[in-house]
Amino acid sequence: MPNAQILVNWLLIGSFYAAVALGFSLVWGIMNIVNLAHGSLLILGAYVAYFAFTALHLNPFIGIILAMLALFVVGWLIQYIAINRVIRAPLLVTFMLTFGLDLLITNLAQQFFTANNRAINSSLAGVNLTLGAIVIPVQNVLAALIAVLLTAALSLFLARTRTGNAILAVGMDRDAARLMGINIARTYALTFALGAALAGAAGAMLAMTLQFQPVDAGQYTLFAFVIVALGGLGTPWGALAGGLLFGLATTLSGSIQAIGPGLQTTVAFAVLVLVLVLRPRGVLGKAFYS
Amino acid sequence: MNPSTTSAREGAPSAPEQAAALLAVAGLDTGYGDTQVLWDVGLEVRRGEVVALVGANGAGKSTLLAAISGLVPAWAGAIRFAERDITHTGAERIVKQGLIHVPQGRRLFPGLAVEENLKLGAYTRRAGSPTALATDLERVYTLLPKLAERRAQAAGSLSGGEQQMCAIGRGLMARPALLMIDELSLGLAPNIVDTILAAIDEIHRHEGLAVLLVEQDVQIALERADRGYVIENGRIVSTGTGAELLRSTTVRAAYLGE
Numbered sequence: 001m002p003n004a005q006i007l008v009n010w011l012l013i014g015s016f017y018a019a020v021a022l023g024f025s026l027v028w029g030i031m032n033i034v035n036l037a038h039g040s041l042l043i044l045g046a047y048v049a050y051f052a053f054t055a056l057h058l059n060p061f062i063g064i065i066l067a068m069l070a071l072f073v074v075g076w077l078i079q080y081i082a083i084n085r086v087i088r089a090p091l092l093v094t095f096m097l098t099f100g101l102d103l104l105i106t107n108l109a110q111q112f113f114t115a116n117n118r119a120i121n122s123s124l125a126g127v128n129l130t131l132g133a134i135v136i137p138v139q140n141v142l143a144a145l146i147a148v149l150l151t152a153a154l155s156l157f158l159a160r161t162r163t164g165n166a167i168l169a170v171g172m173d174r175d176a177a178r179l180m181g182i183n184i185a186r187t188y189a190l191t192f193a194l195g196a197a198l199a200g201a202a203g204a205m206l207a208m209t210l211q212f213q214p215v216d217a218g219q220y221t222l223f224a225f226v227i228v229a230l231g232g233l234g235t236p237w238g239a240l241a242g243g244l245l246f247g248l249a250t251t252l253s254g255s256i257q258a259i260g261p262g263l264q265t266t267v268a269f270a271v272l273v274l275v276l277v278l279r280p281r282g283v284l285g286k287a288f289y290s
Numbered sequence: 291m292n293p294s295t296t297s298a299r300e301g302a303p304s305a306p307e308q309a310a311a312l313l314a315v316a317g318l319d320t321g322y323g324d325t326q327v328l329w330d331v332g333l334e335v336r337r338g339e340v341v342a343l344v345g346a347n348g349a350g351k352s353t354l355l356a357a358i359s360g361l362v363p364a365w366a367g368a369i370r371f372a373e374r375d376i377t378h379t380g381a382e383r384i385v386k387q388g389l390i391h392v393p394q395g396r397r398l399f400p401g402l403a404v405e406e407n408l409k410l411g412a413y414t415r416r417a418g419s420p421t422a423l424a425t426d427l428e429r430v431y432t433l434l435p436k437l438a439e440r441r442a443q444a445a446g447s448l449s450g451g452e453q454q455m456c457a458i459g460r461g462l463m464a465r466p467a468l469l470m471i472d473e474l475s476l477g478l479a480p481n482i483v484d485t486i487l488a489a490i491d492e493i494h495r496h497e498g499l500a501v502l503l504v505e506q507d508v509q510i511a512l513e514r515a516d517r518g519y520v521i522e523n524g525r526i527v528s529t530g531t532g533a534e535l536l537r538s539t540t541v542r543a544a545y546l547g548e
């Protein structure tokens with residue numbers, strides 16, 4: 001494979017990985033919750049986009065918006081009904097709760113949508129730009145641009161708006177935020193809903209560019225965890241940096257003959273072990289903007 | 291005023307000084323988990339008054355402020371503010387009524403700029419127009435010019451004195467009727483303490499801001515206070531005008547090292 005092709009593949013998959021981790025890092029950074037249901041929310045987003053395309057014949061890019069809206073609502077409900085009850089509990093309790101949610105959602109998805117592999121085959125799916133020997137799939141480029149756009153939008157929202165600043169304030173000091181008049185339960189619900197909406201967007205991109213089925217959920221949670229460990233938790237740009245680093249690892253290992261493609265999960269585990277050994281603080285996390 | 295007057299029923303005709311009680315705490319018990327920290331605490335702040343609360347480390351001063359501002363739930367007793375019962379009102383809703391708590395240790399949002407911290411102080415004033423917000427920012431910057439210089443700097447990178455200015459400024463942005471300040475002078479140079487106290491005094495004199503001042507530095511607090519309370523082991527043990535308490539031999543012995 002020419003080096004320029006590896007570069008293109010890397011940027012495309014890296015941006016997608018950034019989208020995979022964006023909502024996960026927001027929820028972790030603000031709420032100090034490692035959301036093990038993140039991958040299953042992402043898969044739900046993939047189904048929303050898939051059915052919007054197959055049943056409603058909507059453009060896949062509209063499917064991204066629909067997936068975000070649907071997952072925003074799902075995220076808000078999950079937070080308000082379940083997670084707000086254990087928000088002051090130790091990390092292990094939220095771990096168990098989100099793990100349980102993950103199993104529940106994955107099993108329900110399997111029940112209702114079957115374990116079949118799905119993908120959106122839109123008219124754009126086979127369209128490529130070719131530059132000499134380099135092949136650039138148009139749909140993936142658009143998805144990557146949306147991923148970067150979402151990162152920038154989240155960053156601007158948090159840094160520049162009143163509500164975004166309130167979210168950051170809650171992440172930095174919950175009691176001090178209450179003394180400003182900020183409602184914690186509502187802020188957490190909004191944060192979790194945004195995290196779920198971003199998972200939904202990543203799921204819709206997944207449906208557009210790759211294949212998916214319910215049991216893939218765990219893999220994407222693992223990816224998100226590794227990406228955040230690599231990029232750090234400080235700001236949304238950390239997810240982009242982590243996504244690109246992780247994309248580099250999977251692209252390079254995929255281009256080595258002896259390893260070959262299709263081993264992303266193994267690579268993810270290997271990277272995770274490396275990070276744990278070399279930079280254990282990377283996975284401890286710190287609040288957004290602290 | 292004696293403590294029993296604080297339990298006057300709502301709507302009952304009241305003496306002028308009763309109507310003037312802005313904050314009234316009566317029979318307050320509270321603590322953390324199973325540990326009781328406050329016993330039968332009574333305290334009042336009238337409109338426009340400066341009241342000092344002094345006591346040793348661990349006496350329960352910060353806990354009392356946290357109970358008033360709604361961060362720590364009351365176990366027993368009653369807290370009224372501006373003629374309303376706020377005993378069981380959550381912290382985020384008490385703020386809207388003009389009761390503002392500047393906590394010990396400042397508790398700024400370290401990653402946010404000074405100006406963003408100040409704007410969060412005005413968070414509940416959603417109805418206020420953007421110009422009102424801008425006017426209030428300018429007012430804080432005029433009172434504490436150091437903050438204007440530092441407006442774009444992250445609050446976490448300020449010096450201790452600047453942080454305290456930012457915390458007070460953030461409190462003022464809420465347009466409080468009562469400002470409760472926990473450990474204003476702790477660890478600060480005297481000239482900085484003077485600057486901050488002058489800023490507060492300005493708003494106290496011109497807009498009738500009431501202040502509840504918690505201080506380790508008993509001299510600073512009682513000199514400026516109309517009245518004061520002494521708290522020991524979670525109980526109010528004496529009260530009087532600032533001057534009376536400063537003259538009292540027990541206060542002088544316990545807190546001024548005489």
Ligand SMILES: Nc1ncnc2c1ncn2[C@@H]1O[C@H](COP(=O)(O)OP(=O)(O)OP(=O)(O)O)[C@@H](O)[C@H]1O
Pocket residue numbers: 322327345346347348349350351352353354394
């Ligand atoms: N969050 C908490 N959890 C458990 N106990 C606490 C907590 N905060 C304070 N305490 C305990 O309550 C008691 C009163 O503490 P408080 O902070 O109210 O005292 P203080 O008068 O403000 O002291 P200082 O002058 O040191 O600030 C102390 O015994 C303290 O250990």
Ligand SMILES: [Mg+2]
Pocket residue numbers: 351352353394472
């Ligand atoms: Mg204290």
